[in-house]
Amino acid sequence: MKKKTTAFDVILIILLGVICITCVLPFIHLLAVSFSSSSAVAAGKVGFLPVEFTPASYEYVISGGRFLHAMGISLERVILGTLLNIVLMVLTAYPLAKEDLPGRGILSGFFVLTMLIGGGMIPTYLLVSGLGLKDTIWALILPGALPVYNMIILMNFIRGLPHEVEEAAWIDGASPFQTLVHVIFPLLGPSLATVGLFSMVGHWNDWFSGMIYMSQPINYPLQTYLQTLLVDFEKLLQSDSTGNIKDILSKMNARTGRAAQLFLGALPIMMVYPFLQRYFTKGLTLGSVKG
Amino acid sequence: MRTKKLGRSNLWQYYAMLIPGVVVTFFFCYIPLYGVIIAFEDYNVGMGFSSPWVGLQNFRYVFNQPTFTRTIWNTLYMSVWKLALGIVVPVTVAILLNELRSDKLKRFYQTLIYIPNFLSWIIMAGVLMDILSSGGAINLILHALRLPTVDFLGNAKIFPWTMIISDVWKGFGYGTIVYLAALTGIDPTLYESAMLDGASRWQQIKNVTIPLLMPTIVLMTVLSLGSILNAGFDQVYNLYSPAVWESGDIIDTYVYRLGIQQAQYSVGAAVGLFKSVVSAFMVIVSYRLADKLAGYRIL
């Protein structure tokens, strides 16, 4: 199956390379900003290398010991939340992928409708509070336990699977549950890696629910904690006449702080990403197994 | 599409699998739905959901705002283009990535294009303002090439396109991953037999890849039609200015300036409901169209 490299391949590599570079440049710029002095950033001097190198913004974000604690809560949420998401998505997507399941249309509609309309923040909050979930990790996980958008994507992946394997299982007398667990689930590798990634990133980046459901800052997940570190200059100015503003401003400004926050917040999830990617491409071999 | 048979017995097991999803969805999505009534009330957090009933007054109030109509057109203009390019670009990139010979390079590129998804618009806006300003990188390049410079953010005619292109650029990594995942499901023997038939690479793309991607494309299109009235609040809010409100002010930014931060939940709920109705309509119509015209049943 070895083919020789043509001009087309070279152009392809270069074209895609250029596109990728445009995606990475802002990231490098922000990395440089996060390590630059606030005055250099305020003057717009920072390009792709730090100017007047300082780790002050990082020290500020990490100092106080709450950073690691918040990261622990985030990790817990991501693991628990993603597992729950995957279990529920698979359980829901598999039956819905059966086109001749009676009542399938109504059931699909039941789920899709929730993507189009919502009751808003307050009723959801009252429900979570009424269930006594406030200040527990479940407040962050249960309301979004079934991500419908990703579930539908998964459902379509399932439909795209070669269904001869399934039929073989039925002939062997497997029940739908057994078929799902032993036949379908192992084939879902790349699809689960994809929707699992979206789930993970969603759980990791969500700061708002942590803010509304946790009463003590010590219970904040990482992104909520980082959000509290953003210096809102107007707010400070309004509430403070004792001259402390300058102490904060001299250390960092909103932009260097945000950049540092971004990196510390994004780094763990980005490190997971390349590992997941192995699964993305694995699908190729899986597909040819039966061939 | 192929039809699939169900297992001969144990039909109940399929319904049993659905129970957890249905319960969770019912609890956390359907029970709170009573909240939409505040769109018809003069909602006051203290009185809760039994605040005074005002009928359609909140809707009338918003629609009678002098500049609200233009925000609908601006929203549609931007979101339709974002939607269209938001399909075309990721599909193209996914196909091109799929054509790469080296798996390593493919994986590497795939990692890089997802990176902008990690950056929030508030961060990205700061970067874009630097790049697109009159003395920014892009205008310097245009100047060096003796091309006229462009006021990307200050010219009302150009602003919507600045939004469209930057949004597509920032988000295409997400779609690309979905399409790539769909591509990994394609049976390689299909390509092998196409090659045996002497198909060129372009013909393989056209005859094998695209048709197999089609269900996913249709699915993504229908799903994204659900957000036809969301033209990207975070992006526009962080990049627009009074000089481009004419073409750049969208429903969400306008409603925000109308005072959603002052706890005007009723107006927000009214606009939300309006958007829900429109997007539900769009999704249903496109779903039917996809089914009737192309035979794709995506749900």
Next chain:
Amino acid sequence: MRKKSFRILAMILALTAMLSLAACGMAKPSSATTQGSARVEPPEDIWAPYSETVTITTMGEENSGTEFQNGDDYGNNPWYRAYKERFNIDLQNKWISNDYGTKLNLAIADKDIADVFYVDSARLTTLYKAGLIMPLDEVFDSYASDVLKQYREDYADAWETGCFDGHLYGMPQMNYGIIDQFQYIWIRQDWMKECGFDEPKTMDDVIEIATTFAEKYGGYGLAECQSLENFYRLALSWGAHPGIWVEQADGTLGYGTVQPEMKEALAQYTQWYKDGIVNPNFTTLNWDKMMQGMINGECGVIPFAQWFGYNPLPDLIRNQGPEAIFFPYEIPTQDGSPILGSVTFNNNGYVVIRKDCANSEAVMKIVNFYVYTVNDAVGVESNEYLSSLHSFNYPNVVRGTHIINPMNDYNQFLQVKSAFDAYLAGENVDTSALGTNLSKYVSCVNWTESQDPNGVGDFLQQGNDRSAYGIAKKYVDEGQYVQDAKWGPDTATLQASGSTLNDILIEGFTKIIIGEKPIDYFDELVQQWYKAGGEQATREINDTYGH
């Protein structure tokens, strides 16, 4: 294959169980914050401690950038310890959040509010209507300290805005005083010296300075950004008062931004833009980007508020050197008469008490204590003790329970200035009398001695006669200002329209300035504004605040 899948499933289940156990380890709020405590008889003397510990709950705003000393936090800090030690009051936080408004709305919707907290005027009305807060008349009369009662007398109009049907429901928290509300023209000093300019006496002088700077040093004459805030500041020169409600020629109240004086100002400003004096790119610049230009030395003249020295000046000095300091100047008027600033009703919020609070007088003790620390305590308590309460971000801890002295900044300026004058004259300075204002004085000295950029803000705000407060003190003393006729909260239409009414004007003004529309478009805009709700708002303002 069967075995392997089961093993995976079992692992998932075990992991889930483990994590859900771990999840129980989250900190829960103490039981006192979930249920009210029983009433404890208060002592006779309002400054005396309770015989039994009284628990009071509060909800607070977390301030970004908050810095605590050695192990303190929002639940344990010098303020809370003082309540415990002095009054035997245990103040507990129900929650602390940096999105206070959202959390508060949710708490109100859930009918789960603390004993004491602060609200804005819209929520004050909401809570009153919902019957969730108590009238304070009785507890105020019996337990407010004399100084606090004096505040109520001195600022009766503000306290009136916290009343419904003649009963006090919210104590206004006030602000640091009108002295901080004035506008100036800030001019770069090294360039001014090089070009040999004196203090500008007319607007033509200002423009000459701006034009000369632009010719000589590049860039542009006047800084501006997309919100047109600097234009609004300069409009004072024409006697216009954008943003506040003023008395019109016929005696009724009207909005300052739609008055004919604004049209004159706008016509001139449009000309300046055409002449290339106003930053030609202003339409795309937000505040940060405008200041980026200042920091890079693109411009030497900017109309701005008193806090230019805090932001962006320190960064500007770090980039351009200490000689690049800017000084504030009075905005000259068109006819040479004394300039009149605009002064708005500035109230940070209202302190309210939950209806079922068993020991509401304990709240008064907490409020009294804050008032005490900024007034009578100076000289009684040690400087170290007072600054332990008022330095770093400790003042934010009491955001929900403090009531500010509106003469705070004015008095502070007098103190800091006299101490600094003495220092400049080489005399011995007695810093013990400075109390919590010590840090401002130290900053002024630091700037003078070592050009520490972190000190320049205080130096330019209050360091000497040429400082912003030096100029503003004259405005306050001579009554050189127009007070917003809307001396209280927004009316219904203003609340319902958010910023959209002002946006109509800003969008239209922008079009006029960049030449897309002629100056007479102003009249059309005013009509648009009236039609979009301005008329209704004007009627309401006249009904509520007119004579």
